[in-house]
Amino acid sequence: MTLHTVNKSPYLSQCLADCLDRVSAGDSIVLIEDGVYGINCATSETLSALNKAIAQLMTLGVQFCALRPDIEARGLQTTSANCPFNLLSDGDFVDLVCEADKVLSWY
Amino acid sequence: MNDALPPSNQTQHSSDQDKPNTPITPNTRRILLVCRTAPYGNALARESLETALAAGAIGAKVAMLFLDEGVWQLAQHQKPQGIGRKNHSAMLGALPLYDIDTVLVDRDSLSKRCIDLAELGDFTQLIDSLQVKEVIADHDVILSF
Numbered sequence: 001m002t003l004h005t006v007n008k009s010p011y012l013s014q015c016l017a018d019c020l021d022r023v024s025a026g027d028s029i030v031l032i033e034d035g036v037y038g039i040n041c042a043t044s045e046t047l048s049a050l051n052k053a054i055a056q057l058m059t060l061g062v063q064f065c066a067l068r069p070d071i072e073a074r075g076l077q078t079t080s081a082n083c084p085f086n087l088l089s090d091g092d093f094v095d096l097v098c099e100a101d102k103v104l105s106w107y
Numbered sequence: 108m109n110d111a112l113p114p115s116n117q118t119q120h121s122s123d124q125d126k127p128n129t130p131i132t133p134n135t136r137r138i139l140l141v142c143r144t145a146p147y148g149n150a151l152a153r154e155s156l157e158t159a160l161a162a163g164a165i166g167a168k169v170a171m172l173f174l175d176e177g178v179w180q181l182a183q184h185q186k187p188q189g190i191g192r193k194n195h196s197a198m199l200g201a202l203p204l205y206d207i208d209t210v211l212v213d214r215d216s217l218s219k220r221c222i223d224l225a226e227l228g229d230f231t232q233l234i235d236s237l238q239v240k241e242v243i244a245d246h247d248v249i250l251s252f
Contacts, residue, residue, distance in 0.1 A: 002243055018175050024240045104249045
């Protein structure tokens with residue numbers, strides 16, 4: 001399993017879209033740092049291209065996560081009950097990194 | 108150098124190396140350098156190349172994958188003398204000399220940027236989006252630049 005980290009806002013950068021294009025079934029994606037500005041991307045009209053990709057990857061067992069301390073630091077919250085991103089503590093993030101075969105950073 | 112070794116030593120040496128199920132060591136680990144930034148704007152493209160050459164020099168198995176903005180590194184006719192930099196594409200051309208023979212380029216990233224396939228050096232291999240996923244899954248370590 002490859003763990004993909006994304007640390008740029010999807011409103012600024014192509015990083016998340018580029019990552020979604022290269023994710024395989026069973027991989028995990030974690031939004032970190034400014035990447036957490038994408039926490040509501042699955043329901044954002046501005047980012048509609050990402051909605052479809054995320055929905056499709058979820059059917060392939062791709063796990064979507066975001067780092068809670070980074071979300072809280074920026075005053076963000078999920079706006080939909082169907083938000084696909086699981087919130088991780090720093091400790092959860094470390095566990096996920098250890099579980100992964102390798103990490104690929106999108107920045 | 109090997110010619111100087113007694114034949115018995117040589118045989119012993121090669122049979123050790125050919126053992127199946129060799130544990131993954133720093134030298135057998137397959138390393139993928141994912142290059143996603145254009146040259147000259149920052150130091151990342153240059154650093155990926157230095158990493159590749161250093162890893163190649165110690166005998167590590169290195170592959171490079173050019174994705175997204177990274178494909179600009181492969182554009183021909185770069186003339187960076189006017190900005191006081193070395194020619195990046197010319198340095199990439201030296202990769203085969205350092206035994207880095209796997210230089211992969213994402214076809215979609217090229218076509219999105221209207222980069223002519225004919226411009227690519229013959230040391231590169233074009234791959235499609237499905238193969239990109241396979242290459243990522245297939246390596247032990249990934250470094251992204």
